[in-house]
Amino acid sequence: MNSPFQYGKVVEGDAFTNRKKELKWLLSNFDNNINTTLLSPRRWGKSSLVRRAAKTAANGKIFCFIDLYNVRNETEFYSLYIKQVLKASYGKTQELLSAAKTILSKIKPKFTIPIDSKTDFQVQLDLDIVKQSYDEILNLPEKLSQKKKKKIIVCIDEFQNIEYFDDPLLFQKRLRSAWQYHKNAAYCIYGSKKHMMMNLFDNPSMPFYKFGDVIYLDKISEEDFVPFIIKNFNITNKKIDTEFAKQIVKLMDCHPYYVQQLSHIIWINTVIKVTQDIIDKSIENLLEQNSSLYENEYEDISNSQINFLKAIMGDNNGGLSSMETIKKYNLGTSANVAKIKSALLRKELIDTRGSRVFILDPVFALWLKRRII
Ligand SMILES: Nc1ncnc2c1ncn2[C@@H]1O[C@H](COP(=O)(O)OP(=O)(O)OP(=O)(O)O)[C@@H](O)[C@H]1O
Ligand SMILES: [Mg+2]
Known part of the structure; x- marks a missing residue:
């Protein structure tokens, strides 16, 4: 049987717990075209939460996901933006190409369409044209939502990476000045580096000030995590006492990623029922698994x-x-x-x-x- 605990990836289904308050907030913003910024330190559950909200709200809306993890400059951003917005809106390549031709008539992106359907198409842009007409790209979601008569929600993950762009401030001004006129497209922006992101969204002198709601995501409470752990042991025919489940959550200080990681190690080390010895041994395993990472961190x-x-x-x-x-x-x-x-x-x-x-x-x-x- 597989471990019911997951870490290091977006969690869904039974591996996802709670976040009721934040889900409600996001869903209401998606319905009402209110932009949202979601901030937390690393690995507290931002990506999982937005994916979950999108899945719950998907009916009748277009959700587009843009992950800036590998994006290091503005041009790469625009190519990815075009690609993801088009992909989210059209299932058929021919329709997608014809929509791009009409809506992006100044930009004229070049599409490389692979013969096999497994690889993704690529978008190439002419830098000089982009410099003149970047607003045409930024307005793509609004134009498409009018065309398709559906609301579109553009979700941008790892937004803190715009820090690497040549002129992050100018870039923010460009986004803000285009997006503020959109009536059918809403934006959900999220990322870590909380303090840098707070400066972008909570500072009156910055372009994104009062762009929408700013949600500071919290950790997951002990009251939610304890039953989650017990249930996941139960459904896989193993047992854990409430006291031990509480111990895991307390030791990991309610940190979503680590609660799942330690629970996973304990689950692996347990045949039938969790004991204090198993917990102690599992904590040592956890420290060993992470020690080279921490040694590097310590050196810095x-x-x-x-x-x-x-x-x-x-x-x-x-x-x-x-x-x-x-x-x-x-x-x-x-x-x-x-x-x-x-x-x-x-x-x-x-x-x-x-x-x-x-x-x-x-x-x-x-x-x-x-x-x-
Ligand atoms: N709602 C949840 N219920 C249970 N576990 C969760 C939940 N949200 C997050 N986790 C745990 O935390 C881990 C990290 O979640 P996720 O990748 O969504 O966080 P993130 O804030 O987007 O992280 P990063 O800053 O690295 O992008 C997950 O793999 C999972 O183990
Ligand atoms: Mg994430």
């Missing part, structure tokens, strides 16, 4: 940053910038503490919630505690 952290991480994990009743903590952990001055903190935030090693500062990766924190500190 300066001594003062390590001291700061130690302070987060240690007890510091007076707060991280109190004289007592600064002295105990050798953090220099309070100005220095602020500098270390913003460097670690940029690296996505820590995050803040109100006044609380925490290490984002609960397993890295555990590794530091057990192996280093």
Whole structure:
């Protein structure tokens, strides 16, 4: 029997849990043509959530998915944009080509259509024409939705990658100025690097300020994860006590990816019923599996940053910038503490919630505690 726990890919069906509130919000925005930005640190479940919402809402709407993971410049963005929007709107190549010909009459993209149906078609663009008429490309979803008389939702994943473009600010201005007139197309933009993305969408001086709703995705709560774990053991004829399921969720600090990964290892190590010994052994397995990754990460952290991480994990009743903590952990001055903190935030090693500062990766924190500190 296969493990019911999955990690490292978009989860669906029984492997997906909860997100009721966020699903409702997304579905309502899709219905009402409201743009959405979805932000969270890495591996908290953004892609899975948007896919799930699209599946639930698909009836009568066109969903188009654009993943910027491999996109490093504006031209690559435009080619992928044309390709994905057309592909989502037309099943037949001939129809797709004829729509492209009429709608993209200035851009005149070149299509390379493979003979076999397994490989994807490619879109080539003339750079000089694109520079003059990029708005024709950006308006493609709106034009197509009018033509097809269906709403179109354009979902753009890994949006933080626009950071690599030559002029990210100009690019954002171009998107915003075209998209703001669209009546039948809505945009759902998501990505990690929360602090960089927050600056794009929450900063009044940036083009995407008040572009739509900004959703900060949370982790999945203990109340949701515990029954999820128990159910998945049960349906695969293995048993886990509630206390042990709670232990997994607490140890992994409700982190969706790691709750699934640790549950998977425990499931593999269990024949009939989970015991404390199995959990302990599985945590060691988890640390071993990730250790080379963490060793690399550790090499990139300066001594003062390590001291700061130690302070987060240690007890510091007076707060991280109190004289007592600064002295105990050798953090220099309070100005220095602020500098270390913003460097670690940029690296996505820590995050803040109100006044609380925490290490984002609960397993890295555990590794530091057990192996280093
Ligand atoms: N709703 C969910 N229920 C159960 N597990 C989930 C859920 N969402 C995410 N996960 C777990 O977290 C992992 C990462 O999910 P996903 O790829 O959707 O996150 P992401 O935020 O898009 O990550 P990245 O920042 O790497 O793109 C999944 O493989 C799964 O193990
Ligand atoms: Mg993702």
